[in-house]
Every structure is written in C-alpha cells, then in structure tokens.
Amino acid sequence: MYPKNCWYVAAHAHEITDQIFARTILNQAVIIWRAADGSIAALEDRCPHRLVPLSTGKTVDGLVECGYHGLRFDSGGACAMVPGQDTTPKNIKVQKFPVAERHALIWIWMGAADLADEDLIPDLHWMDAPGWAATTGYLHFKCDYRLINDNLLDLSHETYIHKHTIGNDAVADSPVMTEVIGDRVVRAHREMPNIDPPPFFAMAQGNDKPINRWQIAIYMAPGFNMTEAAFHTVGTDRTRDHFMMRPIHIITPETDHSSHYIWGLARNFQLDDDELNDRIYEATQQTFMEDRELLEIQDQRLRAEGMPKLPQLPVKVDKAPVQGRKLLEAMIQAEQDDPNFCLPPVMLADDDVVTQPFAVAAE
Ligand code: FES
Ligand SMILES: [Fe+2]
Numbered sequence: 001m002y003p004k005n006c007w008y009v010a011a012h013a014h015e016i017t018d019q020i021f022a023r024t025i026l027n028q029a030v031i032i033w034r035a036a037d038g039s040i041a042a043l044e045d046r047c048p049h050r051l052v053p054l055s056t057g058k059t060v061d062g063l064v065e066c067g068y069h070g071l072r073f074d075s076g077g078a079c080a081m082v083p084g085q086d087t088t089p090k091n092i093k094v095q096k097f098p099v100a101e102r103h104a105l106i107w108i109w110m111g112a113a114d115l116a117d118e119d120l121i122p123d124l125h126w127m128d129a130p131g132w133a134a135t136t137g138y139l140h141f142k143c144d145y146r147l148i149n150d151n152l153l154d155l156s157h158e159t160y161i162h163k164h165t166i167g168n169d170a171v172a173d174s175p176v177m178t179e180v181i182g183d184r185v186v187r188a189h190r191e192m193p194n195i196d197p198p199p200f201f202a203m204a205q206g207n208d209k210p211i212n213r214w215q216i217a218i219y220m221a222p223g224f225n226m227t228e229a230a231f232h233t234v235g236t237d238r239t240r241d242h243f244m245m246r247p248i249h250i251i252t253p254e255t256d257h258s259s260h261y262i263w264g265l266a267r268n269f270q271l272d273d274d275e276l277n278d279r280i281y282e283a284t285q286q287t288f289m290e291d292r293e294l295l296e297i298q299d300q301r302l303r304a305e306g307m308p309k310l311p312q313l314p315v316k317v318d319k320a321p322v323q324g325r326k327l328l329e330a331m332i333q334a335e336q337d338d339p340n341f342c343l344p345p346v347m348l349a350d351d352d353v354v355t356q357p358f359a360v361a362a363e
Contacts, residue, residue: 002026002145002222002253003331004111005342007121009250009262010099011106012136016040020064022055024254026110030097031055036062041075042108044095048079054094104128104136105250105262111335115342122224122345126246126266131351133271134248134264135280141292143299145223145251145259146328150310150321151291152225152249153188153217161294163198165287166229170195170213178320184327185346188217188320189355194234200283201231204243204269210234216355217320218348221328223251223259226348228355239354244268246349247284257299261288 010025010032021032022045029045031054045053047066056067063072063080072081077094098109098116103124109116126132141148151157156176158167170192177189192213202208213231230244250262265284270276302308311318334341 001256001332003328003335003342005109005115005335005340006111006222006331007100007107007109007116008223008252009105009260010042010108010252012138012262013101013104013106015138016106018059018062020055020057020059022053023260025108025260026253027255028110029053029055030108031064032099032106032108033059033064034062035075039075040099040101040106042097042099043073043075043077044097046094047071048092048094104134104264111342112339115340120342120344122220123347124224124226124248124250124264126226126248127264129266131271132246132266132268133277134266135277135284136264137281137285137288138263139261139285139288139292140254141259141261141295142257143259143292143295144257144302145253146325147295147298147302148249148251148259148261148291149219149223149225149324149328151295152227153186153219153320153324154317155188155190155215155217155227156317157291157294158198161290162287165200165283165290166198168196168198171215172317176317176320178323180323180327182346183330184221184343185348186219186320186323186327190215197231200287201243203279203283204245205231205233212238214355216349219320219324220346220348221324221331221343223253224348225249225251228349230354242354244354249288257303261292263288 016032018034030042031045032042035041045055047054049071052068054064054066057065065072070083073094074080077096079088079092082088100107100118102121104127107121127134156172159172174190174192179187194210197211211231216228218226227247230242232238232242246266248264252260254260
C-alpha cells in the first residue's frame, strides 16, 4: 500500500521535545524525542525486555526509561542502564529509525536504513522560508491515505464540500490541464477568470470584487501535496498584484485505514499578521475537516465492499488522481522488485515564476 524507502513526515518540529512523542507510522509504533544534545531520536515503541511499549515510560537525562522495569535506552537504541545490575548486556537493543529535522518538520525513514540519505528529503521550504509565513496544523483521518491524495488531486470537490470557504460553481465548471512530471509528480491546473470570490478569498482580498483565480494541485508520491491557490482582483496585474497561498498537505499513512494529515498553509502576504494567522488556522482546519467527514464515510464503504478499484466509472476530473495512483503503484512495485530502489524527490513549484494562464481551449 505504501513505499518504505522514502522520507515521511512524522510530526511538526515544534511537537518534538525532550519528552516522549508516540506515533504509529506505516503500521509501526515509534517514539520520537530530543536527546540531551538536542538531536532527534526515533526508536521502535517496544521494550526488548518484556515487550511493553516504551511510551509507557519517560525520558531521564535524554535517555528513554521503560515504564515497567526502568531499563534505559539511548538515542541509538542501545541499553544504557539496567536497574539492580552493573552491566548492560549488549544484546538488549531497540530498533532505531533514521530521522532528520528540516523545513520545520521531523522526517523519518521506515525502509532500509542504509538508504536514508538526507538529500532525498523533499523540498518543502515554504514551511519556514523568508518571504513566506506558514500557519500549521494536524488532523487525524480514519481513512486510507490514498483517498486523501485522490481528493487533493481532484479539486472539483471544492464546489460541493467547501462552499462555505474556498469553493463555488466556478471550480467544478472550469477545465483542468493535467501534466505528469518524471516518476513522482502530477500537476492539475485550473484557471478561473473573472469569477465571484468564494468566502475565504473575499476575506483575504477584503472585499467581494470579482477575481481571476488559478489553482494548481501538485502531487508527489507517496503523500506530498501542494495546492498553489492564487488570485488577483480583476483589473489588476497578475504578476504583481496576486495573493498566493501554498497549502502543503503532507499525508503520512498511520495504518492501512488511518492517516496523519500534517499541514502548513504558506502565504506570501501579511506575513506578520497574527490575527490573519488565527483566521487561516480556523478556516483551514474547518475546510480539511469537511474533507475528513466525507473521506471517512468513503473508507468505511470501500472496506465493506472489499476495497474495489477506484474510480469505478472514470469521468474527466479523474485524470489527475488516476495518474497519481499510477505513479504510486509503480513506486511500490519497483521497491518490491528491488529492495534498494528509491526515487529522488522532484521540485514542487518555483518561487520566481507565477504560472501563466494556459490555453483553456486546448482541453
Ligand atoms: S518491560 Fe521494559 S523494562 Fe521490563
Ligand atoms: Fe477538500
């Protein structure tokens, strides 16, 4: 269901402290914490003594102490102390996972550890780059992570699910241009000239004047999505006067039917506006919870029907999600054929270029 030889996001960096943070990733329970020197550590959440989860315990001087008999482990998974004895047997060990901190995120590698190269971490610099301000959040979804990718690659659903925030009829009515880039990326681009602003855009613009809106859903397998969401008031200059938001949706599988939705909404305007930040947080959580409600119902139905292939009856808007699934399946298959297979990431978007309108007649 998912490739293992790639970096996944485990958490926002601010969530990881010197205390134990427990999370299941790709069906594997792990604990993550900051060791005494501030470095990030990740171990299997399983004490090798009597197999109790280490998350029953606590950290002491940068070491993890099991909650049952107090054995302590260091960030490399070696046993550092056994209460009541002077020696620490070398064979008492916990599996460790490669981790890294970048773009205000904690990354974890669940596959073959010797392949974990930090150069393979996707570039999500909008999360903490100069010129951008990112509002961040987290939601737990009780659904297969692939359903979330499908949802983010077909934004026609905004018209129906998100009419109180980012959707109106113009979204579903506008044609989409789909493009596959390399082995890992799909882009689905929509132009919406001279439309009424949906509520969220009217809030950002400060009025109800008509807008020229564009939207590019970008997917990188297995679970990285960025929506370039931009607009400018009709009559103003697209390049100079646009507002742009880049919601980054990081979908990390928890189990086969649950997912971590770790998000950051980067904007290039009103960078220091804390009040706007709060409003964006509320509106974004609300928007993603609308998706969650529907996707959890969909997952239940799919399970009841034995996980049939989707879409059952493809229509035009399925083009991008179908391409996304194909890339993902190829990545999983390649790893099954060659356990050392891993793909380099692809740049999601260019900061210096405001995407120009495409010829809608071509679609
Ligand atoms: S089960 Fe962990 S110390 Fe005994
Ligand atoms: Fe949505």
